Amino acid sequence: MKKLIVLSAVLALSACATPESRIRTGLISAGLSAPVASCMAERLVDRLSLLQLRRLLSITTLRDQRIGELTTAQFLHRTRALGDPEILGVVSIAALRCAISS
Template sequence: MRFAILPLIAAALMLAGCATPEARLRTGLNNAGLSKAMSACMAERMVDRLSLVQLRRLSALGSLKEKRLGDLSFDQFLHKVRALKDPEILTVTTSSAALCALR
């Protein structure tokens, strides 16, 4: 009986591990001031296009935690993303924001 539950627990842990980066990014974007819909849209796109290391670097924008994104101009936000010195993060972030804004 106990052994029958092990595969179910293992499957649940694997599914939880797969969803964690997207959920963390979605929460981080929402905490930064984006709407839930915009955060969900951007996180879904970005998690498929960036590595885990890149996602962690993006989430490490410490000064964004102090200010809500709505208090920042778009130029200030892009400046902070550019400061990561990763062109792929910049490209994916800006294209995701643009495409999600059009939805």
């Protein structure tokens, strides 16, 4: 019975790591503010494929600046470097909407 409870707890915790939460965490670790990152993550997971989301997360591991110093414009510059116009368009619109509403 204890094994069943532990297994259920592990499965419940692994379900918490949704693509949205992973994107939000990645954006925050890249230096975007928590409110903007949350807003953008919600929009990005609805509009980008999993492959595009993975490519986007790859730029959040570039930490040549301290956390919190990356501006939305700098993040968009890094996004443009991916060479995917769809990612750039979706991220740009999300960043604009989320920066205005925050």
